[in-house]
Amino acid sequence: MTIMLYDLAGADGRRFSSNCWRIQFALAHKGLPYETVPTRFTDIASIGDGSHKTIPVIEDKGQHICDSWIISNYLEDTYPNTPSLFGEGGAQGPGRSYSQFLQRWGMRAISFPLLNVIIKDIYDRLDPADQPYFRESREARFGETLEQMVGDREKKVEGFRAGLSPLHTCLDDQPFLSGAAPLYPDYVVAAALLWPRTMTRLKLLGGDDPLSAWLGRMLSLFDCLAGKQPKEWDGV
Template sequence: MTILLYDLVGSDMTRPFSPHCWKVAMALAHKGLEYRTVPTRFLEVPDIEGGASKTVPVIRDGDSVVADSFAIALHLEHAYLDRPSLFGGAGGEAHARFIERWSQLTIHPFISAAALTALHGMQDEANADYFRRSREARFGKTLEEVTAGRDAGLASFRASLEPLRSMLAYQPWIGGDGPLFADYIVFGALQWARIATPYQLLDDADPIAAWFGRCLTLHSGLASRVAAAA
């Protein structure tokens, strides 16, 4: 049975942008599993699978409904043991959990601010109103005020990625010789930015940019099929 992935979109249903949904899409492709996306806008999320989750991603895999990208990855790993591993064992699961926390606390805050007005512009009228109200309440500022500070924070953001940059001098992937779910975690964050805004987060010569480019070619170029924001 084909797995359903509820995937976050804006007014253009062909441009899914959620970093967490991208993690799952890459994980499904890594496992070689057939899936179908269900384009879902912000205001539609509470109705997914009868209210299964307040956030996406959510998958339906047969009788199982699973929410949260890491929980979904664990489900896929253990439900399909005969498929390529997302973690390479229990140690890899623990390693990926650290990467997830690092990404959420280091990468996501800057991207969420830098791409905020662009993400607002991707929504239809009703969802744009929801997005503005919810994000301005979260930041305590207008969307425009938040995004206006991105240039001042760019150098610090790039410097904060030095652990990843340094690691890539030793190995081609976060997962080692090949990509694992840990790679998809960080990739999802940068793909979120790539789809939302043309703002350049990384210098072209940055080894992280080269790693990201390799990620875009994975799984027959799955992620590159959605064009970068222009």
């Protein structure tokens, strides 16, 4: 049966959520048939019984499952005969906690710092129906206007790039963060970088950055699943 993925969509339907991209990669990695449902922030309340506050949400076997980490574990447990996201031992092996560590690290080292750089670009590329909600909710949460949040962003980008050095050293020695082939940790980091690639013209990776070559490999996976998406960056 086809799994439905409620996937955050901006103006022109572009899919930009790193939380949702993790799940698209996970579904493709497992070779599970799925369809995405383009979903705006203001549509989330109409999913299923209306109890979900965030996406991704998947609908499978008559149930709705929310939260990217819970969904990934659900897919791993429910479809054990498909390629594992976590490597040897699947959800019972050591790769599971390594993957969770990478997901948490990715939030703090990549996604949180990036928010202060690209939040206004995100706003600009949202469906007009979502813009008032996004501005009001984020300004209330952070206590600043979107414009104030992105102040001095060139300097913030320098700090952000420096924070990526653990990834560089890893990719000096191997093609993927997980070794010879990609696993969940690669999907977490790629998803985090697809977010700015889809939503801002500010180029965050240099052309000679080893991460650019790796991102190119990630974009070509699964018949260019992510590579075919609309983007704002030149090159990768």
